[in-house]
Every structure is written in structure tokens, then in C-alpha cells.
Amino acid sequence: MPLKGISNITRQGVVISSEQIACECCDLTVEVSTLISGCKAHCPRCGHLLSSQTRNAFEKATAFAASALLFLILSLPYPFLAFQSQGREQQVSLLQSGYDLLVMGFPLLALLLFVFILLIPAFVLIAHLFILLPLLRDKAYSWSYGLARMLFTLHPWAMAEVFLIGVLVSLVKIAGMADLVIGMSFWAYLLFSLCLIITLSCVDRLQLWHALDIASLNQRKKREYQYGGAKEQGLQSCSCCGLIHEVNEKVCLRCSSSLHSRLPYSIQRTWAFLITGALFYIPANLYPIMHTRLLGADEPSTILGGVVTLWQHGSYPIAMVIFVASVLIPVAKMLVLFWLAYSIQAGHQKRVNERTWMYRMTELIGRWSMIDVFVVAVLVSLVQVGELVSIAPGIAANAFAGVVILTMLSALSFDPRLIWDNLNGTEMGTDAARLNEPSVG
Known part of the structure; x- marks a missing residue:
């Protein structure tokens, strides 16, 4: 049974304090101690990295x-x-x-x-x-x-x-x-x-919040919990700092963020950003992303056209980078988010760990699609030599920037804890005592 107040454990002369959190991916309630340098704490249910400590x-x-x-x-x-x-x-x-x-x-x-x-x-x-x-x-x-x-x-x-x-x-x-x-x-x-x-x-986010509490002498009340998700025990965690609160509390006691057991209108906002981003993706690929004017002749270039040109000139690594960042990642990200949102609404209960991993990868790699937008910005500013040669952005540049921003907002609006809400108690695991301890390594 967790102790009231701040739990301090002396380990080889070092005072180790603990932090109660709910995993931001699967909502499992766990208690993470201040980590020794080089250690990481992972969620025992979904494998999400909860905290890490650098020397x-x-x-x-x-x-x-x-x-x-x-x-x-x-x-x-x-x-x-x-x-x-x-x-x-x-x-x-x-x-x-x-x-x-x-x-x-x-x-x-x-x-x-x-x-x-x-x-x-x-x-x-x-x-x-x-x-x-x-x-x-x-x-x-x-x-x-x-x-x-x-x-x-x-x-x-x-x-x-x-x-x-x-x-x-x-x-x-x-x-x-x-x-x-x-x-x-x-x-x-x-x-x-x-x-x-x-x-x-x-x-590390968790270690920083915990260090702020220790330095300001703020003692956070420990909540009694059992194995399982925070929501089903009448608890909720702050989406910003991770501090656990009672479900009826409205404002985080630590960072003053608004409290919600799940992100408000998560699926609706995910669909809205996602569909809008998909619509933007059509003109982003149909229209030129930049125009190269060489001796008065205008040579428009689309995203795929630029990849083909680089490949034909033997710049295979750069062509692959542009193809992956500007074609593969946006399409894969939208397809994954479409599938995740649909699977939640359809009540799917299988492959929850795989779907959680897919979401984490989607959230991680989405920003790299901005490479092509930055390429256009650099070339436009640099290549302006009068009538001899110049480069101007095409209307697809704005559309593609919109795709990247909207898909990032879609991923940030998605609440991965909804994936686990479709499960019943028997499918969440059996070894409650073991699973409430984060895996540290």
C-alpha cells in the first residue's frame, strides 16, 4: 500500500524519492523513483519510456x-x-x-x-x-x-x-x-x-517536474491505487506534467493545466485535422512546389518531379531522403492515424501494443516532412541571379506546409489511452503486483 506524503527511500546513502504517474500512452498507474544515472524506466504494459536519467x-x-x-x-x-x-x-x-x-x-x-x-x-x-x-x-x-x-x-x-x-x-x-x-x-x-x-x-520531463517540486519544497499527496488504469480507479493524470489527481479535480495542482481524464474531443479533432491535411495533400502534389527560371525559361518542379530529377542525376541518397520525408512519411502518417481513429471507434481490442507503437512512431517522425519546405525556402533566398537563374516558390509549398502542420496537430490531438479503453480487465494482464512496478534498466 503506497504511503501518504512524499515517499523517501534511502539507497546506499542517496535519498531516492518517487513520483506517482499514469502512463501517457496506456494510462497504467505506476510509481517511478528518481533514477540513477544511465537508467530508464519503461511502462510495464505498453513499453513506453516513462523517464530516463543522464549523468x-x-x-x-x-x-x-x-x-x-x-x-x-x-x-x-x-x-x-x-x-x-x-x-x-x-x-x-x-x-x-x-x-x-x-x-x-x-x-x-x-x-x-x-x-x-x-x-x-x-x-x-x-x-x-x-x-x-x-x-x-x-x-x-x-x-x-x-x-x-x-x-x-x-x-x-x-x-x-x-x-x-x-x-x-x-x-x-x-x-x-x-x-x-x-x-x-x-x-x-x-x-x-x-x-x-x-x-x-x-x-527528462518527469525528472524536471520532480526536481522543481523538491527544490520548492512542494510535497505532493500520494494517491492510493491498485493495478489498472487511472481512469477506472477514479484518478486522472495531468497531460502536461503527469501528476495524478482525483477525477473530480479541474486544474493541475502543479502546473495549472486543465485536467481531463482523456483529451477533450480527441477523435473528432484528430479526424478534422487529418481530413483537412489529406485535402491539402492533393494540391501539394499536383502543383509545382518551386519554379526554376534559367535564361528566361520557366521549369516548374513538383515534389515527385524533384525526386525523379535527383535520381536521374545520380543523387540517390538525397532523392531517397526527399522521397521518404515528403512522400512516404506524410502518406504513412495519415494512413496510420486514419487506422488508429477508426479502430478506436470500431471498438477493436486486438494488437493494442502494436497500435500504441505505431502512434509513437507517427508522433516522432511527422516533423521531418518539413524538409522540403525548408529546401524551397533556402533555394528561393539563395538562387536569385537576375535573368540568368532564379528560383521562386510554387503554390504547392504553402499547401505542403499545411499538410505537415495539420498532420502534426492531428497526432498531438490523438489520445493513445483510448486504444486501451476498449480492453476489459482480464485482457490487461494478470500479475498486478509485478505490472505496477515500471521496468528499469
């Missing part, structure tokens, strides 16, 4: 976040890339690329470029520093909880590494057209992206 995680994250911000600042004033053709040169910086798209009449692409590769990553890094620096001194403030809530909400939309891959694809596409010069800004942005990735990988 000196907060110290590393703070150092890399500060370094990432420095490299981001250095990447702004200097040339990012330069395009040289027959004595004429076109230089572009990160800020200039967004401005060029705005001037050419594509404000949506300019906004996405600025928000996804500069604004959100910068906010995420600053939020890490504001939260972690006090924690390193065993302090936490009331505003730290709200900042952490915003931080984890924006995580999926920080796409610096996706943009970087798009830049590399762009370089391959125009390598034969003229000489390319890589500027100082490119190397600074490369280092920024690497430091950002390391920062995000060091900070």
Missing part, C-alpha cells in the same frame, strides 16, 4: 543551452550561404531568407521559417536556462512551473535540425548550377543545432 543532466543541459544561444546569435549577422555564377554573387543570411520570402509574396513560408528555426528554438533554450540555473542552486520559483509547461508544449515545433538537413539537400540540388560558398553563419548554426539537440536529450 549530471541539469549541469550538461545548462552548459549546452548557453552555448547554443551563443552560436545562434553568431549565426544571425554573417552570411549563411553564397551563390556565385558568371561573376555574380548572391549572399543570404538567416534573417534575409525570411525577408526575401516575405517580399516575394509568401508570408506564410517566411513566418514558418522564422518561427520554427529561430523563435521557438531560442525560447526553448532561454526557458531551459531560466529553469535550470535556479535548480542548480536548489531553488525553484512559482513561475518556473508555467515556463516548464510552455517549454514542453513547444518541444515538437523546434525544427533546427530539420532545417539543417533541408540546407544540405539544397546544396546538393544546386551544386552543379554554380559555385557555392559556405559562410560563417552556417557553421555557427550547425553548432547551435547540435547543442540544442544535446540540451533537449539531457532534460
